[in-house]
Amino acid sequence: MSQSSPAAVSAAPSRPAIRIDGLNKWYGAHHVLRDVSLTIAEKEIMVVCGPSGSGKSTLIRCLNHLEEYQEGNVSVFGHELQRDKQTEKFIHQTMGMVFQNFNLFPHLTVLENCTLGLTWLRKKPEAEARDIAMTLLERVGIAQLASRFPGQLSGGQQQRVAISRSLAMEPKIMLFDEPTSALDPEMVKEVLDVMVNLAQTGMTMVCVTHEMQFARQVADRVVFMEDGEIVEVGPPEQVLLNPQWDRTKVFLDHIL
Ligand code: ADP
Numbered sequence: 001m002s003q004s005s006p007a008a009v010s011a012a013p014s015r016p017a018i019r020i021d022g023l024n025k026w027y028g029a030h031h032v033l034r035d036v037s038l039t040i041a042e043k044e045i046m047v048v049c050g051p052s053g054s055g056k057s058t059l060i061r062c063l064n065h066l067e068e069y070q071e072g073n074v075s076v077f078g079h080e081l082q083r084d085k086q087t088e089k090f091i092h093q094t095m096g097m098v099f100q101n102f103n104l105f106p107h108l109t110v111l112e113n114c115t116l117g118l119t120w121l122r123k124k125p126e127a128e129a130r131d132i133a134m135t136l137l138e139r140v141g142i143a144q145l146a147s148r149f150p151g152q153l154s155g156g157q158q159q160r161v162a163i164s165r166s167l168a169m170e171p172k173i174m175l176f177d178e179p180t181s182a183l184d185p186e187m188v189k190e191v192l193d194v195m196v197n198l199a200q201t202g203m204t205m206v207c208v209t210h211e212m213q214f215a216r217q218v219a220d221r222v223v224f225m226e227d228g229e230i231v232e233v234g235p236p237e238q239v240l241l242n243p244q245w246d247r248t249k250v251f252l253d254h255i256l
C-alpha cells in the first residue's frame, strides 16, 4: 500500500482501544495480511467489508488471539499482544466475539449457554450468573426461550443468544464476523437491531459485515479490504458513497 493512500493517513479520534501496526500474516506461502495498520478508538464502531478471501476474518481473529501472525504488533488498550497465557486471559476478559455460525453448545439450553462462562471462568454463583444471563436475554428479546436448546431456535434467535453469551462476560470490545450472513433474510433485521442498540450503548465494535444499511446507520468508519490489504478507510459516507479507489467502487457496485 502506498503511503499516500487514504488508509495510511486516516487517524482515529480518541483513546485507542485497538492499535494494529504493520501486521503481516502468511499461511505457508500465501500472504494473507499485507502490512495492515489501523487504530480503532474506544467506543468506535468500525465496519470491515471486502470480497470473500480478502482477509477480513483473519484480521479480526488476529485481534483476539485466535490466529498467530509473523510480523507486526497488535495492542489492546495499550497491552501488546503476545503468544502467552497472560495475553489469552486478558483478551478473554476484554473482548467478545460473535461468529457467522453462532457456535452455541447444542447440548446446553439457551440459559446454560449464557451462564457457562460466568460460572466456569468467572466463578460466579449459579444464581447470580442466571440473573445476568436473563437480563441480557431480555434485552435481546428472547428471555422466553431460556430453557430451549439451540436446535429448537431460528437462526436469528440463535445469533441473539450468541450475542447475549458474549455480553455476559462484560467485554470492552465486541468483534463480529459476518453475524448475519448465515441467516434467512427475514431474520437479519432482528440481529442488526440488537447490534445497533449495542452500538448506542458506547460499546467498541469491529464488525465484518456487508450490511451497508447498518454501516451507514452506526459506523464511525468503514474499512474496505482486498487481497490482504486495507484499500480504503474513512467515514461511511466517504467510503460507501464516494470511494476514492476503483477496487472499492467495483466491490460496492457488486453488493449495493
Ligand atoms: P475473508 O474473511 O475476507 O473471506 P479470510 O480471512 O477467511 O478471508 O481468508 C483470507 C485468505 O486466507 C483466503 O485466501 C483464505 O483461503 C486463506 N485462509 C484462511 N484461513 C486459512 C487457513 N486456516 N489455512 C490456509 N489458508 C487460509
Ligand code: MG
Binding pocket: 056, 057, 058, 177, 178
Ligand atoms: Mg470471513
